[in-house]
Amino acid sequence: MINNKIAIKVNRVSQSRVKEIDWENLSFGREFSDHMLEMNFENGKWQTPEIKPFGELKMHPAMSAIHYGQSIFEGMKASRSGDKEILLFRPDMNAERFRESSERMCMPTIAIDDFVDMIRKLVEIDSEWVPKANGYSLYIRPFLFATDEFIGIKPSNNYKFLIFTCPVGVYYSEPVNVKIEEFYTRASLGGVGGAKTAGNYAASLYPAKKGNEQGFDQLLWTDGIEHKYIEESGTMNIVFEIDGKLITPAEDTDTILKGITKRSVVEVAGHLNIPMEERKITVEEVVTALREGRVTDAFGAGTAATIAPIAKIGFRDELFEIPKDSPRASSSEIRQFLQDVKDGTIEDIFNWMVKV
Ligand SMILES: *Cc1c(COP(=O)(O)O)cnc(C)c1O
Numbered sequence: 242m243i244n245n246k247i248a249i250k251v252n253r254v255s256q257s258r259v260k261e262i263d264w265e266n267l268s269f270g271r272e273f274s275d276h277m278l279e280m281n282f283e284n285g286k287w288q289t290p291e292i293k294p295f296g297e298l299k300m301h302p303a304m305s306a307i308h309y310g311q312s313i314f315e316g317m318k319a320s321r322s323g324d325k326e327i328l329l330f331r332p333d334m335n336a337e338r339f340r341e342s343s344e345r346m347c348m349p350t351i352a353i354d355d356f357v358d359m360i361r362k363l364v365e366i367d368s369e370w371v372p373k374a375n376g377y378s379l380y381i382r383p384f385l386f387a388t389d390e391f392i393g394i395k396p397s398n399n400y401k402f403l404i405f406t407c408p409v410g411v412y413y414s415e416p417v418n419v420k421i422e423e424f425y426t427r428a429s430l431g432g433v434g435g436a437k438t439a440g441n442y443a444a445s446l447y448p449a450k451k452g453n454e455q456g457f458d459q460l461l462w463t464d465g466i467e468h469k470y471i472e473e474s475g476t477m478n479i480v481f482e483i484d485g486k487l488i489t490p491a492e493d494t495d496t497i498l499k500g501i502t503k504r505s506v507v508e509v510a511g512h513l514n515i516p517m518e519e520r521k522i523t524v525e526e527v528v529t530a531l532r533e534g535r536v537t538d539a540f541g542a543g544t545a546a547t548i549a550p551i552a553k554i555g556f557r558d559e560l561f562e563i564p565k566d567s568p569r570a571s572s573s574e575i576r577q578f579l580q581d582v583k584d585g586t587i588e589d590i591f592n593w594m595v596k597v
Contacts, residue, residue: 247355249278249362250291259369267372267410269545270380274370274406278363281388282349282400290359292366295405305397306386312439313342314384316544317501319364319371319406319597322585327364327371327597329381330583332357334501339383342436347396348385356383357595363404364597375584376411380545386439412545416552416563419474420457421524422448423557426465427475428496435495445475457555459541463524464496471522472496477541477549478503480572483530485537487517487571502542502579508591509578515571524556531561538569548576 254275262272273295280290306312315335322328336356343350360381364371371379383404387397425448428434433441445460452460461479464470471490473479478500480489487510492499510517530536531554539551550569554561563569581587582594 247358248289249359250289251362251366252291252293253366254294257369262370262408264372264374264377264408267377267408269409269412270407272408274367274379274408276363276367277403277405278359280359280402282402285398287349287351287402290402292363298401298403300388301390303390303392304387305389305391306439308392309387309394310438310440310443311346311348311387311397312384313339313346313348313386314382314437314439315339315342316437317360317381317383318378318409318544318583319381320378320583321371321373322594326585327368327379328583328585328594329357329360329364329597331501331505331593332360332595334504335383338437338499338501339385342438343385345433345436346438348387348400351385351402359383360404361595361597364406367406368597370406370408372408372410374410376580378409378583380407380409382407412547412549414546414549416550417458417541418456418553418555419459419461419551420452420455420555421471421528422452422460422462423468423524424448425451425460427460427462427472429465430494430496432465432496435498437498442475449475455555461554464494469523469525471524471527473498473500474541477543477546480506480538480540480542481522481527481530481536482538482569482571483527484535485516487515487538488522489517489519489542490522491519493521500542502544502547505579505593506542506548506575509575510571512590513574513578515574527554528556528559528561531556532559534564536561536563537567538572539563540569540572547579548572
């Protein structure tokens with residue numbers, strides 16, 4: 242049992258649906274565990290959170306979030322160490338980022354410990370939903386949105402915080418093809434690109450659709466002023482291997498979402514003595530290195546896939562391919578390290594994992 246500091250009401254389902262799940266064929270984000278957690282912000286304060294059966298919400302047609310977009314989310318995972326413990330990967334970092342997103346969007350914040358405790362309690366109650374197969378995990382989606390029931394642009398007085406979870410399989414993705422985007426912009430200085438807020442993803446759908454029509458799976462966003470610097474991929478941060486060294490854009494701008502996977506990649510690279518730099522990267526530098534065959538690996542870093550290899554990179558009329566025989570040794574080593582920490586098969590030297 243967890244000794245929560247925050248009091249949580251629990252209303253369990255009478256009959257679990259866990260036996261109905263086809264564990265061999267889990268698709269991402271389509272199966273939902275028995276319970277969800279709900280906590281409302283009313284009269285200027287958070288009300289008692291309640292864990293209740295997963296189900297539909299009622300909403301008022303004038304509900305603020307769907308009109309004006311005051312809505313933020315997080316994405317994180319729980320996994321099993323062997324057959325015993327259930328572990329969360331760096332939940333404090335998600336809690337901290339959620340707090341930062343809340344502040345940027347004028348929403349009430351949740352204390353770090355309370356955020357983590359609510360997740361631990363929900364995952365404990367639905368522990369049967371954490372997949373047992375290696376590499377599988379329970380995806381956790383905390384989110385917060387404005388619930389005022391009137392038309393008017395101002396920060397809402399009322400909010401709803403929810404957490405639900407989804408058992409997910411190994412996110413096996415074919416290497417992806419990305420396009421360096423030089424017209425559309427994901428984020429601008431002083432904007433909300435650094436917050437995990439809903440509108441960022443809506444705004445990227447149209448440019449992404451244009452990219453899809455040209456055969457690209459995803460875009461590689463560049464800075465919104467000159468389209469001169471590489472930023473990120475929109476759901477993943479980006480890492481290149483150039484001249485044998487890993488390079489990722491510095492986070493000294495509010496236009497790049499500070500990814501927990503990317504931060505972990507940097508820290509693991511340091512531990513494994515893999516050379517890695519975090520600094521500004523120009524499109525010019527990457528394209529020149531691609532032309533000269535000096536880019537031996539490129540990958541996205543994000544919670545869903547952890548490390549997603551990139552096959553081809555498009556720039557204007559050129560299409561570059563990471564050589565198929567590239568060993569991608571550094572990223573493989575880092576991916577394995579992260580997997581082993583999550584599965585509890587190596588010592589958690591960074592103290593990243595939090596027991597449920
Ligand atoms: C969530 C997200 C990422 C990846 O962050 P992780 O914490 O590693 O999952 C990268 N870019 C954007 C825009 C994101 O929303």
